[in-house]
Every structure is written in C-alpha cells, then in structure tokens.
Amino acid sequence: MRRARFAIALSLAAVLGGWLVWTSIGGSLETYSSPAGLQRTDGTTYRLNGLVAAGAPVDAAERAQGPDGLRFTVVDKKDAESRVTVVYRGSVPDTFQSGREVVVTGHMRDGVFEARRGSLVTLCPSKFKAKPGEEQQHPANVPKTPVTPT
C-alpha cells in the first residue's frame, strides 16, 4: 500500500516535471540555419550562422547603437553566393569583424534578417590559431540575456 502510494506520488512528480519541461520548451525553439535555410517568414525564430561578409563597418559597435542599427551581410560558410542582410541593434562583441563566424538570432521580414536585440555572438574560426580553450573563451560569445521576468 505504502509502496503503491509512493509510486503514485513519484509518477505524479515525473508527469508534472515533464509537463513543465514540455510547455517551457514550446515557446523557445530556435532553428539553426545557414543563409540559404531562412525559408519561413511566419515569424520562425532562427539562429543564423555564417561568416561576416567583407565590407562590414569598422565602427560596428557604434552603428549598432545608432538610429538605423548595424547592417551587415552574412554569407554561407561554404557557398559564397548564398547570403543575407542582417539588421542588428545592441552590444557588439569585441571580436566582430569581416570574415568572422557569427551566430545571430532573429527572423526574416521583407527579405532582411531582423536580429533580436543583443543576440549577436562571434565564434573563433578554427583557422585563427590562438583559439583559447574552453571556459576562458566561451562567455565572449555569450548573447545578452533578455532581462524579462518570467
């Protein structure tokens, strides 16, 4: 009897936990994509991954705070023909420059990738040999957390 009650209590807890995880996951899905994969314009959130095309502004950080935002082009890592324009506002990582690999979160609107504020992350390309190892590097790429209470 006691065992049965215990089993019921445990499974109830598991169901509750599962429900919590399920509902929480629903609202926060983001799909990784290259510039060519940004097909849906229904507000699907993408994490766009690619390289910053040549000609990115040198004063990127300042522009990203300006009225028009920072505009730059992201090209596919393998296919230089596949590219998309990104409009971004918020803080720009120190390592942002042409040729850098970036991940930026947002959605497509009118053929332009509208980035979420503060979501720009730069990665160290593997060619850049001074790849610092593990913990030391990672927060440099951390996106800004939206400060919204849940």
Add this chain to the structure above:
Amino acid sequence: MSLLGRAALLLAFAAAIFAVAAALWSRRPGQRRWQESAERAVYGVFGLMSLGMGVMWAGLLSGAFELRNVADYSSTTLAWPFRISALWGSQAGSLLLWAWMLSLFAAIAVFTNRRRNRELMPIVVAVLMGIAVFFTSVLSFVTSPFETLAVVPAEGRGLNPLLQNGYMMIHPPMLYVGYVGLAVPFAFAIAALWTRRLDTQWIQSVRRWTIVAWLFLGLGILLGGRWAYEELGWGGYWAWDPVENAAFMPWLVATAFLHSVMVQERRGMLKVWNMVLVVLTFSLCLFGTFLTRSGVLSSVHAFGESTLGPYFLGMIVAILAGSLALIISRLPDLRSQNSLESYISREAVFLYNNLLLVGLAFAVFWGTIFPILSEAVRGERITVGVGFFDQVTLPIGLALLVLTGVGPMISWRKASGAQLRRRFVGPLIAAAVAVPLVLVITGGAGHWAANAVFVIGVFTLACIVSELWRGTRVRHQLGGVSWPGAFLQLFARNRRRYGGYVVHIGVVVLMVGIAGSKSFASEGDLALRDGQRGEVAGYTIVNEGGSRGSDEHKMTVAVRLGVFKDGERVATLDPAVNLYRVSQQRSTEVAIASKWDRDIYVVLVGLTESRLARIAVFVNPLVGWLWAAGLIIALGALIAVWPAPRPALAPVPGAARSGAAARGD
C-alpha cells in the same frame, strides 16, 4: 624541454597502469604487500605529473617558443602571472592541469588513508589511477602539451586580452578542483560496492572531500560569472550557455548527494539512490569536460575543432556502464534498513529536495543537448532559448528555497502537527509581514516571480534564525552559558549542521540577488558630447571629457562620466576601449560603480573624432548580493568541514565513527 615533458607524462602513464594492476593484484589472498607498492606508484604518478607541470611552466615563463602551446598562448611581453595562467588557456594545457590535480588528489587520498579504510583503498587506488591512465594516455598520444613547432617563431601570439584578468587566473583551476575532487567520492563509492562494505563508512570518509569539491565547483561557477560580468560588457553574468550548464549540472547533483547521504547515515535509507547520485555526479563532470572539448556544440561555441570527443564519450559510457552493472550486482546488499514513515519528515523533505535538484539537472541537461537530439531525429538543428531555462528554473528554484527553510525544522521519522504549528508560526508571520513591505519596495505586483523569491527568502531566513535561536536558548538554559557563548558553542559542537545553516543563508542571499538583478535591471544607450547629459533609470550621466592615448601594445580611448542622483554625485566612471596593435582585437574595459543595492555598469561603445561618446548604461540591482552569497556559502562550508578537536585519546579505527556521532546529524 619537450622531451623531458613528454617523458614525464609517458612515465606517469606507465606508473598509473602499474598502480592499477598492483592495486587489483593486492586483493588476491597473500598478496597484500602489493598494496603498498600500488600506493607508492600513486606518489610516483604525482611526482611525474608535477614534473610535467613544472616543465610546462618553465617553458611558458622562459618563452620556449619551440613549444606550440607556449608560442600560441604567451609572448615575451606578457606579464608573468598571465604566463602561469596561460597553461590552462590551451586545450592540452587544461587537460594537463586536470590530470595533475587528479594525481595530487589521489596522493592526498592515499596519504590520509594510509591507516584507515585499508580494505577499500586498493579499489580506490585502482579507480583513481584508471582515470589517470585515461588522461595521461590522451596527453601522451592524442594531444600533447609538449608538441613542438617545425619553425620556431621569434615571438609568441600572446594571450587573448579577455583572459588577462585576475578572475580568469583562478576560475578554471577552481572549477577543476571541483570536477576532479568529485572523482574521490566516486572512487570510494565504487570501492564500497566492489568490496561489499556498504555501511556508512565510505560516506563518512569522503564527506569532507565532497563538501570541499562542491564548494570549489560552486565558487568556480560564481567566479566565471563575475569574470563574464566585469569583462564582457553585456551587463549580465549568466546566459545558460552550454559550458555554464556543463558546470552547473554536476553541482546540482552533488548538492543532492550532500543532502541524501544524511538520510543514509541517519536512517539507512536511499543507499541505491546515493550510489546513483555519486556516479551521476562524476559522469557529469566528465561530460562537462567532454562538452567543452568535443566540439559537438561547436555551432554555438568557439572551442577549436578537436578530436577528443570520441575518447571522452567512450570514457563516460564505460564509467556509466561499469558503475551501473556494479550497482545492479550489489542490489541485495543495498537494501534499505528502514522505510519512509511519513511524507512530512526530515527524510521526506530530503527526498523532495533530491527530486527537485535532480529534476532541474535533467531539465538543464535536456535543454543543453536538445540541438544534438533534434538534429538526430528531425535533421534540423533546433536549440532552446534562454526562456526555456528561466521558465523551468523558476518554479523549481522557488520550491527549493521553501525546502531550504522547511527541511531543518522538521523532525526525523514523523513530524507531529502540534510541533509543526509551533515551529512555523514565527516564520509564517515574518513572511506575512514581508508581503506588503516587498510590494512597497518593488513597486507593485508586476514582478510576481521576484516578489515571490523575496517573500520566500524572508520566510526561509526566519526559519534558519529561529533554528539558531532555539539551539542557542537550549544551550543557554541547560549549560548556564552566556548568550554569545551558547551561540558559539552551537557552532563548535555541531559544525556540520550549523555550517550547513550558514550555507543556507548564503543560498537565500544568492536567490535574492538573482531575482533582483534579473527582474529589475534597466538599461539605456546614450550618445553624449562633452558636457552633455543623459538619463537612465533615475541616474543622470554627464560626459566630462573623452581621451585618447596609446602605448607600445595598444591604443586606448576612454571617457570620464559623472553619475548624479538627485543632484548629488554618486560616482565617477572611466569606461574605455583598448585596441591591441598586433592582434587588432578590441577589448572593452567596463566601468562599474558598486553599492550594496545596485551596480551602475557602463560600457564605452565608441568615441568619434567629433568627440561624441556612445555609451551603454546598465543599472543592475542586487548584483553585489551574488558575490556576498559566495563568501557566505564558503564560510558555511568551511565551518562544516573544519575538523572537530580530537578527543585526548583517539582510538584509531573507531575515531571517524565516534567523531561523527559526536557531531550528530
């Protein structure tokens, strides 16, 4: 130099293999003398690993650029403290540090147990040295820290400026002390299973190890957050990034373990559960190292492409499978001596706390590996955003905070209704009083989550204070001791329990700090010319002049900002940006004015030729509470592990047990 280092690692590899073999052989009848031999081999491994570390450091300090890791991570102009910390800037170097710490801890474990736990020690040695075999083989055959370059450069590339920071010098080693330290409880658990000595002896032997490793892991995580906060300039300290999660998961499970072992010691229950927790904790430590090393999550992260993934994965699978098989084969010996008598009892609360902690760890795990799973199942790499983690953590965190206060107030076995009413009246009144106060201070019900944390925090704090008060009063009345004397005696006589309460206070402070800084932060971007002013969250920021400078390494632009509130100057801040000449890398130097209730955090984004300064201003309430919480938790943990004064005549074999009994629960 390379040769000496490689030789030391190879010999350490051989000595570790010998230690494993000798330790296992010593378990055969009549072969006890091999045990001593195995233990000497452990010291040998430690000596050789130390030699390896010494060679690496000598190379870094002397600028031996023929070594790849020296050339890539240091330079002649790098200050010497950073040359030392450059050791863990590289992948091979950080694995070297891991392995060296493992050998150090194994040596300490062998030394402190040279007269105790003689039956367990061969297996403990075999397990720890088995892990050492893995690491030394990776260091010798897969990624050597002593790899040489064909062409010796005249100058190294230097250390990433982001890493030239005091927190970065101690954050990785502290994290590693945590990771590696948790290998020792794991080894003792396996030894207990293997030898079927499944009483609480092994738990008591590793209690201090576990607390200390847990503390270092926690402080390591916190220091990492502080580094991110001060160095990266996005105004936050935690982003649910896979690498942060990788350290957070073992910490959660280790926290669960620290609590559930008390149930086993006291009531002989949860034996299988404890075994599972300790195995899980160490596996997660390895998984954390794996995540950061394998490149499986490379699309979010900048870890260099690495070939280590399969090795680590293989090691984790081997450890999980081996440990599980061992646990299953010992199930009859792990039967519970008691059963749960009531759902309102200390052991039940510990059980709830365990379920919540492990559940949270599982949710974090799920969110962390979701991209890998979704890619495997649907072919699309889908990740979960920060929202998921926040949403899951909030209810579980609130429930844990309640239990933090409730747990210690409920008696073992079965709590009576009258007792519950008597004990919880005070804390409940305190919480009720706190509700209107919190609403007034935070300005309404809009931030219900943060308000809930504050109110529950008051409740929990009141619970802890009333426990301290109750204990002090009893000592004062019974012992005829003065009030302060009674209070001190309380801690002296039962360090583990009251040290634990201090840790709990730290947890309350931590949660309040997180709630405050997450819910009430405000930010604003300003563009100010000389003398102009702008406003963010009630603070007036005045540009008091920009400046440009340069030295041989870098160019610097800076701006002086006056911060005013209600017409009074509250701070003067000098945010800056450095541009390094060689690497062309930007480095933002954040300026922070901290007070107990808020941080004003300013980032210089740019300074144009026309002297227009663009700055980002963050006002982050209660961030200081996080760092204070770290100190409180450290203090509490130190109280808990501080050795009790030995009785005058300490009998050797029973000393641990009677000491534990004197310390109570």
